Every structure is written in C-alpha cells, then in structure tokens.
Amino acid sequence: MLLVLMLAPLLTGFIRKVKARMLRRRGAPVTQPYRDLLRLLRKEVVLAENASWLFRAAPYLIFAATWVAAALVPTFATGLLFSWSADLIAIVALLGSARFFLALAGLDVGTSFGGIGSSREVMIASLAEPAMIMVVFTIALIAGSTQLSSVASFMMSSEVGLRVSLGLALIALVMVALAENARIPVDNPATHLELTMVHEAMVLEYSGRHLAVIEAASSLKLLLYISLIASVFAPWGLAQAGQGPAAYAFGIAIYAGKLAAGGFLLALFETAIAKMRVFRVPEFLGAALMLALLATLLMFVTRSL
C-alpha cells in the first residue's frame, strides 16, 4: 500500500519527463511531483467564503477512496493484504464514489468553472463507468472470479489462450483509463485554459494541502489504472503469495518495467494526438462501451472466445 503511494508521483513525473523529451524540451526532473506535493502541503489553505464542510472533507474522502482502491490492485505480487475483502467491483465503486465527491466539491463553491467541470466530468463518467463494469464482467466470466489476485493468477496459467473478448476488453479498458485519468484526448492535464478543463476545472478552487491531497489522488489513480491493465493483461512476473524474497524482488523489478512501459506509451500517445471536442467524448466512450459489451456478449455466445 505504501509502495503505490510512494511510486505514484514518480510515475506522473516520469510521464511528464518523457513528454517533454518528445517535444525536445529538457523537462522538469522526474522527482518534481514530490516537490510539488511537499510545497503544497506547506502552503496555507485558501477557502472560498461560501465553501461548506463538504468542500473541506472531499479531498480526504477522494484520497482515501482512491488509495484503498489502489491497494486492491496487485502490483508485483498476488495475495494482497486486503484481497479477501474486496474485488474489482469494489474498486470501480470506490473510484466512483471518489468522483462523486469531487464533482460535488466542484459544484459546492458555486463558481461557473467548477460547475462546467463537474457537468463534463459526470457526462464522461456516465459513459465510462458502464464500460468499465462491462470490462469487469468479461474478465470475471473468463477468470471465474472478480478477485484481482485470482484473476491475475488465472491469466498467468495456460488455460487462457488467445481470446477475442479479452482483446476487446483491453481496448475498452485503455479508453476508459484515458478518460478517467483526464488524459489527452479527453482532457488536457497540462492546460491553463479554464474553458477547456474538466478535471482541473473542478479543483480550481482548491489550494494548499487540499490540492496536494487531490493531486496525490490523481497520481494514484493513474498508477492504479496502469497496474490494473498490467496485472490483468500482462501478469507475467507477478510473485505468487508465499514465495520467497527473491521472487518478490524480481516481481518489483518487472513491475517497475511495466509501469515505465505504460507511462512511455501514454506519453507517446498524448504527443501524437490533439484533444477532442467535448462532444466527441461521448462517441469515444460510447465506442469503449460497445467494445466492452461486445466482449461480454461474445463470452455468453461462445465460452471459448
């Protein structure tokens, strides 16, 4: 659990660095997000006069929910501390409630940007979540479990083979991950244009430690999604529960490699594409939903695909 928390800002920093290098800029050091978080933690909080308790509580709720969700995803070893307690559906639910609070907080102060951000976020979420659930169904049907640890173990075994539905589910999950993490082409994490923001618009009013906590939560969420994709679709090198320290060390190294590869691909993709028009996003996510649905249907129609 600590590992994911410590690694998350590094991943964000790494992606930013890769993007900068692709634009032939030098870029900030990969440790910059840590410094940003520290700086924000030391700053005082400026609250809007009409902010309610919800506005103050939301960052912690969001962070807690995201952290717990991240802790449920196998990173370098199966057999997690909490894997008995929650499964994939719980992860989706946790992320959903985090988003719910963020959208509420965006509306709470009553600024127009917060309102725009929340409305866009909810529009995106209403399509991204069903797609996500469909992906979960597909995976659960194939693996016979919604526990991520057992899914990962199953995926590593030889029973899986090459399945069309898994391929569809992977594409759908990647699309959902892009939308959920406010990446290009759905949102631009680096923009300064208030009118085009989605995620950033909701957190515009936050400052100091509240902002630090929200930023940490977004980093965690990105790490969560990459870990999730890695553990379900590329589970190789995961240490099994009860194996020795050597296996764990090997697992960590492989995991770091997977994160780096995921981050690199994301940066590459983001550099090569422009942002979508807001009303194109539903089409984009609709495609994700359809793919995921198709994957599930394929599973029902024929068990072997």
Next chain:
Amino acid sequence: MPALIDVILEGRRVDAHRPWPRAVVDAEVWRFAVDQLAEGHWSLLALWGETAAVHMALLDEGVGDIGVVSLECPDNKFPSVGQRHPPAIRLERAIRDLFGLEPEGATDTRPWLDHGHWGLRYPLGSKPTVPAENFSYDFLTAEGESLHQIPVGPVHAGTIEPGHFRFTATGETVVRLEERLGYTHKGIEGLMTGASLDRATKLAGRTSGDSTVAYALAFARAVEAAFGVEVPQRAIWLRALMAEVERLANHFGDIGGICNDAAFALMHAHCGILRELVLRTADSAFGHRLMMDRVIPGGLATDIAMDGADQLRVLVEKIRHRFPALVTLYDNTTSLQDRTVGTGIVTPALARKFAAGGYVGRASGRLFDARRALGYAPYGELTFEVPVREEGDVDARVWIRIHEIEQSLSMVEQILDRLPGGAVYTALNTKGLGTAREGMALVEGFRGDILAWVRIGEDNKVARCHLRDPSWLQWPLIEAAIEDNIVADFPLCNKSFNCSYSGHDL
C-alpha cells in the same frame, strides 16, 4: 453611387493633409457618408475624435480610394455612425470616453475604455469632469430557459493580456459572448499629445509590442507624409525587410499557439523553435529581438549589421527546410483537423461589413492587403501573392498564416537580392512652414492594416495622433464567430484571431 472624392469635394479641403485628402464637411454630408457605409459601398477604416471634432477615414474598396471626412462639433455632439453601421459602435464609445463627444442616436451608450478608475471623465475633452460616484456596467442580456452565464477574466491563467469575456451558454453551447476590453489602457493618445517626435515614435512602437515594427512604420510614414520628406531607398527596403521578419515571427507563434490550444503540443514546440530562430536572427541583424525603435521618421535608427543579410539568408534556408514538414503534420493530424475545421466561422458578409483586415478578413474572402491594395514602397516592386480563403473557420485562418509565411520568405529573399546601398536616414526639415501639417498612413502589420494619423503642430510637436489597431475591427467578429460553438472551443477561436488587447485599449 458617387465616388468618395466627390464627397470630399463637397467639403472644405484641408490642404495640409497628405497623402490622401481630408475635408471638413457638414452634418448632412457626414450622414450621407454613414449611409454609404451602412449600404456597404464604402468601408470604415477608422473613426477618431479630437477636442471638438470627429474624423472618419473611409475606403472605397472598388477603386482603392481613401479619404477622411471631418465634422466639427462645437456643441460636443455628432450624428452617430454606429447607429447605422455597427462596426463603429466601439470606436464611438471610445471617443465619448476620451473626448466627451456625444454620438447622437447611438444605440449603445455604455462606456468602453473608461472603467471608472481614471479619477476624471473625458480626460482629453474640452472640459474634463469629475466621474459619477457609482460606476456600473451592464452586460447585454440573454433571456431564455436554462441559460447560464460564465464570466472569464480579465485575469487569465496563461501569461496573456487581460480582457473580460462574458459567456451566456445553454449547456455547452454559447448563446452570446460579450467582450469587455480596456484593461490595458495606457493613455497613448493623451501621452502623444504634445510629445516630441522622438518620444512619439517610441510611444507608437509600444502601442502593441508584437507589431512594434508595423506601428513604428505606420507612424513614421504618417509623419513623413506630413513633412513631405523622401526617405532613402535603402531605408525603405530595410523597413519592409523588418516588417516581413516580424510577420514571420508572429505567424510562427500563432500557428503553434493555435495547435497548443487544441492540446497538440508538438506543433507548439516546433513552431516555438522557428520563432526563436527568427527572433535571434533579428537580434543579430538589427540589434533587437523585436526590432523595437529601429524605424524612425526619416528612415532607420541603425543600418543592418554587416553580416545581417547572410544571417537572414541562412534563416530563410532553415525555415524552408523545416517548415514544410510541420505543414504536413498539421494537415495530416486528423484529431487536430477535427478541432479546427468548421470551428468559429466568420461569414464573408460580416468580414466585409467590418472591413476586417489581415488573416481574419482574408480567411473570410475579403481580399484586402495594404501592401497590395496601396502598393506602398517597396511592395509595388516585389512579387507576392495575397492568399485568400472563403471558409472563414479556424483552419482557414491557420492556412492563411501558412501561405503568408511562404510569401514573406520569398519577399525576404527578394529584398536581400535587391537591397540598394546608400544612407538610411534623412533628417526631417523641421524648420518652419509655420503651419500645422497632417499625415496619414496605412501599413500592413501581421494582424492587418494599421492606420496612423498624425497632426504636427507649428512647434514640431505632435498635436494629435491616432493609431488604429486592426483589432478594433476584428474583436467584434469573435463574438459572432463563437455563436453556436461550444464553450470549450473559445480558446481555439480566440487564438486564431489573436487580437491585440494593448493596441485596442490604447
């Protein structure tokens, strides 16, 4: 339809005004001119005030005639132009704010540049007054179900100039946008009055920093026209060289900026490199990155550096080598094209009505370029094309810039090939004609045509100077372009116009 010159002849010709005629007319002729504007026979170039007079610069696009009509207003009133011809509304509001001249029959009587922070009203008028206690500004309303307002600015998140935008939207669709400008009012017109020529030249070059060459050139040409001075050939050609280099730098910046607003940072990075190359070459060739204070009345402050011509040739070579790949990248990135094509359309009719210059006009089918239409030296001797498109969307404005970069590159080469020798400065004959002299100039900056009008008093100081930024006629078009687009596309539209706040706010 009478020619512009006939109208001028009806009035009392002002002999000291050069190079185009100016006539003092009566209210009836003034109204007639307004009718001609409203019916679209002529275009409004500028409308500016004085302590007790208003002037209107007109362009007859068919024959390329330019003329100025002036109306004396002893009782501080003049018949409104904006009432019949909307492009004049903001110009009139500015005249009222600065000089206290009341446009009679005007539909919009709100202040424009005056935000109630000056400590007095009508600062340049015959009798400045104390401002009213409670200053208020009402935005235009939009009525209907589920409309909501989004105030943006004046302070924006990026390092850009201040301006307030009030959106009324239904969901994501913009129903109405209203701009409020004037936040960068520097009192250029007030500072100009009574300034020496040196100081006035500096002021002109600082009206809008990104087009400092074009502004200084417009001012210098107006002063030279007033004095009737012949500028050395070498200075004329070098001025054009600087103007084209300035255009290159700004167009690169704009193309990158537009793509960046669609979150396509790759173009931004590459265009940034090209722009920086241009600026550095300008620095070593002319001694200043933006070439500020190089153009002065009478010629140039400094000649081009010894190796300046060679450096510029190398620059052109480098750009020719790198730029086509970027154009291909722009053209082939579908996700980017999806954002720019069909976004923020300005109809040709509207562009013509507002006489919008530069890429805004030329992207909407208005073929006007002061370099071609007036052919001021040395452009009459250069071969170049004026690109024009009909679509009027963001994409068209990008393409106009791309083509203009190509044309400017070719012009830089032509100028370097044919650069004459000799001096770069002739002193103005300031020893007295004993009367006031007036001059006017229209110069194509990167945004469009910049108009400069100047009256030099007997003491060789500036008695009155008006600089009309092209943005005066482009800002209102954004309001039309964004209608029915979505809120999130506004930054993209706005960047494709890239209007000047500073030049507009004076």
